[in-house]
Amino acid sequence: MMVIINIVRETGLFEVLAIWAAQRAEAKPFRLLVLLALSTAGLSAMLDNVTTVLLMAPVSLAISNRLELNPIAFLVTEVLASNIGGVATLVGDPPNIMIASKAELGYLDFLVVLGPIAALIMAVFVAALWAMVGRTMTVAPHLQTAVLALSSREAVVDRPFLHRCLWLLGIVNVGFCMHSLIHLEPATIALLGASMFMLIGHARRKSEGAAELSFLADVEWKIIFFFYQVVYTGRWIGEGRRDSLLGRSVGFGDAGKSCGIHNGGALGVGNAIGRAG
Incomplete structure (x- = not known):
C-alpha cells in the first residue's frame, strides 16, 4: 500500500483534497481542522496510515502557514485521525494485514466489526477537539480570502494519470471486499495492485525522463x-x-x-x- 500511495502522491491528489477541505470549510479554522481530520481518517482506512500522514502533513503545514495558525494542532490531529481511520479496515495498518493473514480474517470481517467502533471514536475525538481548541482558533479575514482564492484544478499535476490511479485504486479496494469470493489473500491483491501501479508509474516517469524509475526506494x-x-x-x-x-x-x-x-x-x-x- 505504501507503493500505491507514493504513486498517487505524484498526481497532486492530496493537495487537491487539502484545498477542497479549506474551501468547503470556508477557511474557518476549526471546520478546516475537522475536515482535514476526516479526510486523513478516510484515506488511512483505504491506504497506509503512516504514509498518509507523511503526505497530508506538508499540505496541512502550507495551509496553516497561510492562515497563520499553529501547525501543531493540525499535525497532532492528523496523526490521531490516521490511527483511528487505520483501525477500521484490514489494509489501514500493516499489523492489521499481518493479523488477518494469520487469523484468516477477511476485509469485511474487519470493516463490519471495527468500522462502527472507529466512527464512534472519531465522533468523540471531534468533540474533544472542539472542547480543547475549537473556541480559540481564529483567522484574520484577509487570510481567509487568500486561501479561498486557491484553485484545486491547478494542484493536479497530471489529470489523465490521476484518473488512471483512481480507477486502479477503486479496483484494488473492490478486490479487498471480494477477496473471499475470488479466493485471493488481501496481501496478494495488494501486491497485484502495487504491481499495476508501478507499471503505469514507471511508464509515466520514463516518458518524462526521470532519473529514478523505481518506486521501491519510497517505501518506509x-x-x-x-x-x-x-x-x-x-x-x-x-x-x-x-x-x-x-x-x-x-x-x-x-x-x-x-x-x-x-x-x-x-x-x-x-x-x-x-x-x-
Missing part, C-alpha cells in the same frame, strides 16, 4: 520491519518463549539456560549478571 522499510518485529515478538511471548527471547536479547543465547535465565526469566538474568560480577 524501517516501519515495515518494525511492525514485523513487534508482531513476532508478541507471538513468541504468547507461545511461552519469553524467557528464551529475553536470554537471547541480552546476548546469552543458549548459554542463558545454564545461568538460570530459561527458568527464572528476568530474575534469572539478574542472578546471572550478579554471579558474573
Whole structure:
C-alpha cells in the first residue's frame, strides 16, 4: 500500500483534497481542522496510515502557514485521525494485514466489526477537539480570502494519470471486499495492485525522463520491519518463549539456560549478571 500511495502522491491528489477541505470549510479554522481530520481518517482506512500522514502533513503545514495558525494542532490531529481511520479496515495498518493473514480474517470481517467502533471514536475525538481548541482558533479575514482564492484544478499535476490511479485504486479496494469470493489473500491483491501501479508509474516517469524509475526506494522499510518485529515478538511471548527471547536479547543465547535465565526469566538474568560480577 505504501507503493500505491507514493504513486498517487505524484498526481497532486492530496493537495487537491487539502484545498477542497479549506474551501468547503470556508477557511474557518476549526471546520478546516475537522475536515482535514476526516479526510486523513478516510484515506488511512483505504491506504497506509503512516504514509498518509507523511503526505497530508506538508499540505496541512502550507495551509496553516497561510492562515497563520499553529501547525501543531493540525499535525497532532492528523496523526490521531490516521490511527483511528487505520483501525477500521484490514489494509489501514500493516499489523492489521499481518493479523488477518494469520487469523484468516477477511476485509469485511474487519470493516463490519471495527468500522462502527472507529466512527464512534472519531465522533468523540471531534468533540474533544472542539472542547480543547475549537473556541480559540481564529483567522484574520484577509487570510481567509487568500486561501479561498486557491484553485484545486491547478494542484493536479497530471489529470489523465490521476484518473488512471483512481480507477486502479477503486479496483484494488473492490478486490479487498471480494477477496473471499475470488479466493485471493488481501496481501496478494495488494501486491497485484502495487504491481499495476508501478507499471503505469514507471511508464509515466520514463516518458518524462526521470532519473529514478523505481518506486521501491519510497517505501518506509524501517516501519515495515518494525511492525514485523513487534508482531513476532508478541507471538513468541504468547507461545511461552519469553524467557528464551529475553536470554537471547541480552546476548546469552543458549548459554542463558545454564545461568538460570530459561527458568527464572528476568530474575534469572539478574542472578546471572550478579554471579558474573
